[in-house]
Amino acid sequence: MVIDFNNLKINNLYPHTEFEKKVILFLEKWTSGSETVDVQTSGSTGAPKVFEIEKRKMMNSAVMTCNFLQLKEGDTALLCLPVEYISGKMMVVRSFERKMKLLVEEPSLQPLEEIxxxxxxxxxxxxxxxxxxxxxxLIKNLIIGGASVSESLKKRISHLNTNIFETYGMSETLSHIALKQLSPKAEDYFTAFEHVEISKDDRGCLRIFAPDVNSEVLQTNDLVEIKNYNQFRFLGRIDNVINSGGAKIFPEELEGLVKKEIANEVLFLGLKDEILGQRLVLVIEGQRSEKLIERISQIPFEKNFHKPKEIIFVDEVPRTPNGKVNRLELMKMLS
Structure with a gap:
């Protein structure tokens, strides 16, 4: 199904699948007189729930993304994300705001198969x-969200001419408030959208004030390095910081370094230690391999205390229902 937002006639749209019916149902609600729409959470951090969002703020979010990517009237967009969630709804809203042609494809692991x-x-x-x-x-501008982009995937897409960006945001920011380019140029810093103010609290965690999408200052637990008024680098979650012998270690940074060398899933954890407080260990998903251990020993870690005291292999890393690694569960396993 193709929806032309430059000439939108919902009554002329004829769905052939349940997903297309859901898209049309959302469009009917979007074009109705109500000031809000319902959005369902994914349930990755708790039980799924439904909450209301102001259409005006969703439009503001759409404008920020479309302006950043310089999307224009008549462009084509592809919807291949569930429309129950903010990610899918915002693709429809962006197409509506910029009067694009929207191709509706059933969400799947291979959304470009028929394109x-x-x-x-x-x-x-x-x-x-x-x-x-x-x-x-085939895609000119692609944004990737929902989970962090692995180093191995960054390598695979780095040579492409497609403009590919990693997103930074949360449900409270109605999708994302910053983008970081991965291809054809690889950037280290996220760039916040216009009218988004960034700062740090006393812990070094990111604070966001994006009045166009949320009237409150949003406090995150994400440790960041701020480069200037609108650019920042994600260092890691403060919940994951490892304190080993008084030295603070950001596991996400070390994981990124290791993942440039090996394809396996890897996690750095701090296990309890009587002398150090926490002992830095590296967990690798897969069969034990002396070859992998040798490759890791050759990685030029910036600090000597960044080298793992122990390397542990596990058959499978525990994950949350939406596929993210579950550090807490892994800690329990190893303890």
């Missing part, structure tokens, strides 16, 4: 991107 023509704009999860690298040349 043959070029597309100006699309949003995907990292797993969808993993399965469609060979067809990404």
């Amino acid at each position: 043959t023509a070029e597309i100006d704009f699309c949003a995907m999860t990292p797993l969808q991107v993993e399965n469609t690298v060979d067809k990404l040349h």
